[in-house]
Amino acid sequence: MSIIATNLTHVYSPSTPWTTKALDQVNLEIKDGEVIGLIGHTGSGKSTLVQHFNGLLKPTSGTIRVQGVEVVKGVNLRPLRRKVGLVFQYPEHQLFEETVAIDVAFGLKNTGLSKEETKQRVEKALLAVGIEYETYMDRSPFELSGGQMRRVAIAGVLAMEPEVLILDEPTAGLDPQTRKDLLEHLRRVQKERGITLIIVSHSMDDIAAMVNRIIVMDKGKIYAQGSPSEIFSHGEELRQIGLDVPPLTQLLLALRARGLDLPADILNLESARAVIGRWLKGGKDNV
Amino acid sequence: MIQLQDVSYSYQPEEEQVLPAVSDISLTIEEGEFLAVIGHNGSGKSTLAKLLNGLLLPDKGVVSVDLISTSDQEKYWQIRQQVGMVFQNPDNQLIATIVEEDVAFGPENLGIPSEEIVTRVEESLSQVAMLEYRHHAPHLLSGGQKQRIAIAGILAMHPKYLVLDEPTAMLDPQGRREVMATVTRLNREEGMTVVWITHHMEEAVRAHRVMVMDHGRLAIQGTPREVFKQTELLQLLHLDVPVITRLGQLLAQDGFNLPPDVLTVEEMVNLLCP
Ligand SMILES: Nc1ncnc2c1ncn2[C@@H]1O[C@H](COP(=O)(O)OP(=O)(O)OP(=O)(O)O)[C@@H](O)[C@H]1O
Ligand SMILES: [Mg+2]
Numbered sequence: 001m002s003i004i005a006t007n008l009t010h011v012y013s014p015s016t017p018w019t020t021k022a023l024d025q026v027n028l029e030i031k032d033g034e035v036i037g038l039i040g041h042t043g044s045g046k047s048t049l050v051q052h053f054n055g056l057l058k059p060t061s062g063t064i065r066v067q068g069v070e071v072v073k074g075v076n077l078r079p080l081r082r083k084v085g086l087v088f089q090y091p092e093h094q095l096f097e098e099t100v101a102i103d104v105a106f107g108l109k110n111t112g113l114s115k116e117e118t119k120q121r122v123e124k125a126l127l128a129v130g131i132e133y134e135t136y137m138d139r140s141p142f143e144l145s146g147g148q149m150r151r152v153a154i155a156g157v158l159a160m161e162p163e164v165l166i167l168d169e170p171t172a173g174l175d176p177q178t179r180k181d182l183l184e185h186l187r188r189v190q191k192e193r194g195i196t197l198i199i200v201s202h203s204m205d206d207i208a209a210m211v212n213r214i215i216v217m218d219k220g221k222i223y224a225q226g227s228p229s230e231i232f233s234h235g236e237e238l239r240q241i242g243l244d245v246p247p248l249t250q251l252l253l254a255l256r257a258r259g260l261d262l263p264a265d266i267l268n269l270e271s272a273r274a275v276i277g278r279w280l281k282g283g284k285d286n287v
Numbered sequence: 288m289i290q291l292q293d294v295s296y297s298y299q300p301e302e303e304q305v306l307p308a309v310s311d312i313s314l315t316i317e318e319g320e321f322l323a324v325i326g327h328n329g330s331g332k333s334t335l336a337k338l339l340n341g342l343l344l345p346d347k348g349v350v351s352v353d354l355i356s357t358s359d360q361e362k363y364w365q366i367r368q369q370v371g372m373v374f375q376n377p378d379n380q381l382i383a384t385i386v387e388e389d390v391a392f393g394p395e396n397l398g399i400p401s402e403e404i405v406t407r408v409e410e411s412l413s414q415v416a417m418l419e420y421r422h423h424a425p426h427l428l429s430g431g432q433k434q435r436i437a438i439a440g441i442l443a444m445h446p447k448y449l450v451l452d453e454p455t456a457m458l459d460p461q462g463r464r465e466v467m468a469t470v471t472r473l474n475r476e477e478g479m480t481v482v483w484i485t486h487h488m489e490e491a492v493r494a495h496r497v498m499v500m501d502h503g504r505l506a507i508q509g510t511p512r513e514v515f516k517q518t519e520l521l522q523l524l525h526l527d528v529p530v531i532t533r534l535g536q537l538l539a540q541d542g543f544n545l546p547p548d549v550l551t552v553e554e555m556v557n558l559l560c561p
Contacts, residue, residue: 018424041459042430089457090376143298146375146453147328147486172456173375175327175486177525202459205530242429242461247489247530247552254556269530273537276559280543 003030003053003164003196007062010048014060022048024220025062030198035190037207037228038200040217041242046200047089049217050166053198054084067163082111085162089169089200091153092146100126100144100152101137107160125159126152128185130178147173154182158189165189166198171206183210204246208232208267216243229265248272289316289339289370289448289480294348295503296334307346308334310503318447321474321481323491323511326500327525332484335500336452339482340370352448368397371441373451377433378426386428386436387412387421393444404443411442414477415469431462435469442473449473450482455490467493488515488529492550499524512548531555 010023022045030036038046051057052064055077064071069080085107088094097103104122113121123133129151136144141152150173157165165186171179183206190197201207207214207228214231216224218241224231232238235245235253245253252266252275262279266272291314297307309331316322316339324332337343338350341357350357352366374380383389390408399407412418415435420428425436434454441449451470455463471493473479483494491497491511498508501524507514515521515528518536527533535549535558549555 018427020427041461145329145333151328169457173328173453173486175330175525176488176527177522178328179486180527202457202463204460239461242459244460244464248534250552251531251534251555254552255560258556258560260560269534269537272534273541276534277538277541277543280538280559 001032001067003067004028004065005049005052005062006064008049008052008059008064009061010045010052010057011060012048022220023052026220026222028215028222030196032196033190033194034213035197035211036199037211037214038198038217039202039204039207039214039243040223044217044242045220046217047168050086050168050198050200053164053166054086055080056086082160083162084164084166085157085160087154087157087167087170089172092149094153094156095141095149098140099138100131100141101133103141103152104155104159107156121159121161122155125155128158128182129155130181131155147175147178150174151178151182158185161193162195164196164198166200168200169202170199171201171203179206186210204232204244204249208246208249216241228267232267233264288318288353290314290349290351290354291338292349292351294338294345294350296338296343296345298334300346307503309338309345311348312503312505313348314498314505316448316480316482318480319474319478320496321471321483321494323494323497324482324484324500325486325488325491325497325526326506330500331503332500333452334503336372336450336482336484339448339450340372341366342372364397368444369446370448370450371444371446373434373437373441373449373454375453375456377430377437377457380437380440381425381433384424384426385421386417386423386425389425389436390439390443393440397444407443407445408439411439412436414442414473415439429462430458431465434458434462434466438466438469448480448482450484452484453486454483455485455487463490488527488532492529499526511550515550516548518547 005026005028008023008026012020012022040046053066055071058071058073067083095103101122104125105118108118126133131151214228232245232249248266252262252264255262262275291312294312295307296309299305326332344358352369355362357366381389387408390411391404394404394407412421415438417435425433455466470481474481485491497511497514499506506524515532518528521528531552532549535545536547539545
C-alpha cells in the first residue's frame, strides 16, 4: 500500500477575497516503508499536504489515496486515522486531557487494548521522548514547559503505533539531547516495524540525518525530489527558495569554492571528519 | 541594567518535592549586551524570561530593571514598557488585520499621542526592514516577516531591553536568517540589549555571553568560546556544541592542529584553507 496523490489541489476559503491556493496540482507517490523528508519555506504547502494524508483536509480537486482508502467527502475516515498518525506543527494544540498519562492514552481508547497494555504503550511512548512516567503521569499537560508539552503531544501519537507516522516539525523547541533521542527512536521504530515515516522540518540537519528521499515544496508545488546528497548539492537554489543546506554541507561547499577537491555530498560528522582528515594528511599538497 | 539577586520562583510553592522552576539565580545583564540563554527543556528559561519583565514575580530575591524592583507595583507599566518580549509562535502575537495597526497597538496602549505613534510605527517598521509592508495583512506574510512585525510592535514601545524566547523555533531557514540578522543589527548598531533564548547552538554563537541553565540553576556562563569548549559538560546538561565546533574537536583528536573553539563555518574555512 502507499500514498498516491494525483493532481491534488487545495484552495483555502474559495470565492472570498482572501482565497489561497495552498496546493497546486501535486503528483506524488510514497511507498510503504519509505522515510520521507518534506521541506519548503513557510506557506509552501507542506502542512496542507500532510493533512490530506489522514483525511483532516479533503482535496478541492484531484485525488488522494492513502493505504487503499480514497480521501473524499462521505468516506468514514476513522479506520484511516488509526493507521496514519499525525503530530501537528503546534502539538500543544493537540493536548486537552487532565493529566499527562490520560492525554497520551487518548488515542488508545476503543482499540481493545487492556488497561495494562495501554499503560505499557504510554510508558514506552513517554520514554521515547524522554519524559519519566512516574514523575509526570499526574501532571497537567498545561503546566509544562513548551518543549515538555511538545514531547507529550508526540508521545500521544507514538503510543498509537501507526503504520504511517507523520511529524510536522517534530524537533522544534526540543533541546539537543531530546532531539537526538527522538530521531534515534524514530529510526529504530521505522526499522523494526517497517512503518512509513514522513518528517516535515525546517531543520536541514534532521532531514539530512534521517531520510531516504527529500521532497522540496515551493508555492504549493513540488519543486524537486531526490536523495539528501542530491538535494543538498544545490545550495544556491535552495537558498533562493528560502531554504538552506546543513552546516557541514556549507563547509564543504565553501572549501570547494576555494578550489579544494572535496566531495560536496557530506551529510554527517563522521564523513566530514574522514574526508577533511584525509585531505589534511596527504592530499593537501596535491591540490 | 537588569539585576537578579538570589532569585527563585516556583509554580507550585506548596509542593516541596517539585524543584523550583528558577533557583537562586544571580545575574547582571549589562546595557548593550547580547546574552544567549540555553538549557534543557524545563530548565527554567521561559520562567527566567517572564521574571525579567514582571510577568512573574520572584518568590525569593529581587529582580530590578534600572534599579527599580519588578515587585514595585506602581512601576509595573514602566517595566513592561522597558523590557519587551517576543515569543515562539508569531501567529499568537499578531492581533490586527493590517501590519501598521498591529505595530501601533503597543504605543496606543501606553497612551502615546497619535502623531507620535505614526512616527514610531514608521521608525520601528524600518528598523526591521518591513516598512514597505505597512499596509499588508499580517496573516499573508511569511513566518520570518511575521516575527519581524512582532519585533516592530515591541520596538514601537521604545524598550531598552528585548527578550526573545525561541523566536526562530518555528521559522524556515530564510526566516531564521532574517530574524537573527535583524536582532543582531539592533544590538550592534543601535545598542539594544538582547536576551535570546534558543535551542540552536549555532545561534548562541553570536552572543557576547552565553548562560546555560540546568534544573532552574545557572550552570555555566561565559563567552561562546569559553562555553562551547566544554563539550562533555554541555552534553551532560542535555545540550551540544555547534556541529562545526565538534568537527574541529574531532579533527584535533585525530592529531590535526585545530583549536577546540572554532565557532562558525567561515572560521573553519579560514583555518583549513588560509
Ligand atoms: N504554567 C506552569 N505551571 C506549573 N509548572 C510549570 C508551568 N510552566 C512551566 N512549569 C515548570 O517549570 C519548569 C521550568 O519551565 P520553563 O517553561 O521555564 O522551562 P524552559 O527552559 O523554558 O523549557 P523549554 O525549553 O521546554 O521551553 C519546568 O519544570 C516546567 O515543568
Ligand atoms: Mg520555554
